[in-house]
Amino acid sequence: MRFGIVVFPGSNCDEDAYHAVRDVFGLDAEYLWHKDADLKGALRTGAMARFSPIMSQVRAFAEQGGPVLGICNGFQILLEAGMLPGAMLRNRELKYRCEHVHLRVEHTDTPFTCAAAPGHILRIPIGHGEGNYFAAPDVLDRLEANRQVILRYTDPEGRLADAWNPNGSANAIASVCNESRNVVGMMPHPERACEPLLGGVDGRLIFESVVTAMAIR
Amino acid sequence: MRARVFVTLKPSVFDPQGRTIADALHSLGYGAVEDVRQGKYFELDLATSEAGQARALAAEVADKVLANPVIESYRIEID
């Protein structure tokens, strides 16, 4: 098994993901370097990245059932590319938020949550200014009906509460998957929560899940 | 020709920036400003002198890049 980490000039968490996969889990990883810079900041985050040739390869890989995870900026790109439903608005309080949040695992039948138990509470950091998930009401209904909401922001006990929704996301959505369940986007950063030294290891579960999923396949 | 593209959040999408501006105006005493919606404005210089072509090109660019159809709508002016 091999992880490919898509790198756009101007993106910055690629090295962190690479470090987590290679140095923390000892797995094989390579950068998929792409020359096309994204217009992050200039227009909308992810607005240009979706046009780059690498994204058509990612799309093709996903269509064959390959597991694809978009973290933070990666989630935004998957949304812009139409590989996941919805869009990101600016955070409700119009400010960037970097802090640990609590997440409830809603469904475990994805390659990135299969090592968790439903209802499992994860403590993982976020770091974004545009993570306020939006989808039209009919789309939200469909997402819920199809069990595509994978993670939700909750309080430490796993209860939904507005005060614990850090960005105003609809239905407290932190992560969704596509209908085939192999493409997952999440705003929180599991790669930032893989080592005890950094204050928590709950992010490991996401990486351990994909290892488990690939072993089963 | 020049195309002007106005991109705004769809009416159904909450606009926290617009709301913040409206609140600020109210606190300054501009109660008559009932609501504010903010958006983006683009000027495109187009290498065509035919208005229909210009509009079509601007619309294509707006659909594909300038606006995110999930949350935003746009309006085009040509001159």
Add this chain to the structure above:
Amino acid sequence: MIDGPVLERHGLTRDEYERIVQFLGRAPNITELGIFSVMWSEHCSYKSSRVHLKTLPTEGPQVVQGPGENAGAIDIGDGLAAVFKIESHNHPSFIEPYQGAATGVGGIIRDIFTMGARPIALLNSLRFGPLHGPGTRRLLEGVVAGIAGYGNSIGIPTVGGEIAFEPAYAGNPLVNVFCLGIVKRSDIVKGVASGAGNSVYYVGAKTGRDGIHGATMASAEFDDKSAEKRPAVQVGDPFMEKLLLEACLEVMKSDALIGIQDMGAAGLTCSSTEMGSRGGAGIEIDVAQVPQRETGMTPYEIMLSESQERMLLVVKRGREADVERIFDKWDLHAVRVGEVTNDGMLRVKQAGSVVAEIPNRALTDEAPVYHRAMREPDYLHEVQRLDLDALGSHVVAGRLRAGGATATRAEARMENARAEAGAVQPGESNAVLLSLLASPTIGSKRWVYRQYDHMVRTNTINVPGFGAGVVRIKGTSRALALSVDGNGRYCYLDPYRGAMLAVAEAARNVACAGARPLGATNCLNFGNPERPAIMWQFAKAVEGIGAACRALNVPITGGNVSLYNETDGKAIYPTPVIGVVGLLEHADRVLGRRFRRAGDEVVLLGEGHGELGGSEYLKVEHGMVRGLPPALNLDVERSLQDLLVALAAEGLIESAHDCSDGGLAVTLAECCFDTGAIGADVSISRTGISQNETLNTAAALFGESSSRVIVSARPGQVAAILDRAAAGNVPARVIGRVGGDALRIAIDGQLVIEVAIDDAERAWTSAIEHYFARRVA
């Protein structure tokens, strides 16, 4: 025609003009005058400060690079060096808070990667007027958003910093930003031009008219016309900088590069003359080759522009194509704009004809140096006087009036009687503690730091708000602890002692994380140096920094001076801000401020003397900035820091928190915050500073005596801790135990503080946040 008004617009005196004519042997043209004006500005030439800065200690076995380069560097083992510097962006941030602060961050990052280092951490030190004052919230919001916007986008974590609010900064906020990077010692790159015939390259953003005269703006006082200077503020582009950073680090790995420097203050002019001067070479530039964003720019404008995200490189002749290829890969266009010469001149051409020709030395080494007049300020004697007994009677009078609020006449009579006797009233100290915790200078800065990405790069071990910022060094077992500290109020009351205290606090914070302080950088924010009282403050502060840095073995490796911080003739508090870098041998031995578990013992290292001068208590409770700042014995301080490093390395202690603003009671409360409401029971002794018992109690609880640290430890380790402390001549004693859900403090057996941690933490957490609470639909 160069006349009086032209000179004035350029911030040059008649004498300086005569000097220019002497150097050139003729009158300068307007382009040359512009070049001289920015190079001889206070910002670039350090003409007022240089004679004093020379006295600072800058050497030590750990120092890899001292002052004079783009940034300083210290050895951190494993063949690595930490490259770091602090810089101010005060004036631009006042005029345009977002862009001013953002470009400050961009500039300091470029200084670091210019040395070949990969930037891994940012910190900042901010000062504003009172939060309730007009405009402060807008300034704070803009500055914080600007720092966040730039740092978050480029992907460098902001891991710490400090913020203070004082009326003295209302018209002149301070925005000081610190950056640290890591480089292999052998790979350090310098900003030097040498080898006649080598190519001079320009890379990065195109040149526009933005920022022209930024360097002279940073060297002039504000007045109500400052708003008109808005075009001089630059606009930052962190995405361009990210590409520049990656491309430059890649170019440095090749051996095609001779030297590199960023175009910061005074842009192309400063970078080319400084590089030429360091290498003893000349540089010839053709401005027609410089990429331009606007049309019709004159050589004057091109040479003085401060457009951001631009670098100047000297490339070996014959290796140009290699360098161009690397920049192309990153979608950057490197342009050859000139070459190195051997005549020591800065020669500017425009399409072949010479438009300026100045000896490099005249612009750098031969720039004016002033021994400015100094005089002790008139205010000093008056504000240093603090009559505690007079204050004591004021306290009693104040409480008598407050007595009117009590339920019955009998109660009121009793209370008055107690007050007259100077007895401490129950609840009184609780209220003081809560109001100190709710003071924005002491209160939690979470509202600020959660806008900064402080975790990107996955190195951050201590996040902001939990002690010194600590980042691990990947690939080693080590970590670096970083702290920036200043105390304008102390320095206003006594610049020498205040500056020493700032150095001591920064180093102590680093030691509290378990790291050995290794080196320092300073950002010296002062008023107009042409006023003798200001120059006196400056000289005394530099003396204090020097004394403390020598005693604590933290040489100054670089920094920045920001003068003319005045609005309408009113100066800021003299504010030296010190950044200290320390090394932890074992990253996993890092300590933070928080108590870890109930049952641990609370140990006070150091001794309190009930010093209230310049304290947050006097300011918050009595609206008073008076007295002498706390005394500092540098030998005791050094022993304390050595002890902390040893205790941490041996794993004997569980937490450590420096006792500073708000004294012992505030420090203890902070040890309890973010723990899930773990409290502590503490008992201390009375301090007899006054006739009045309320003041004596306040002194014991809120006095800010220096060289004190609260540590917590497992009960089994206490004997060893006390042994180590005794051996190191550091006073130490157990003052209580962690546990319960309240903070209880008794003085000589009498309970004077009893506050639920939840209540205290609410006051502390909302200190800043409540100013920004907004309606959310």
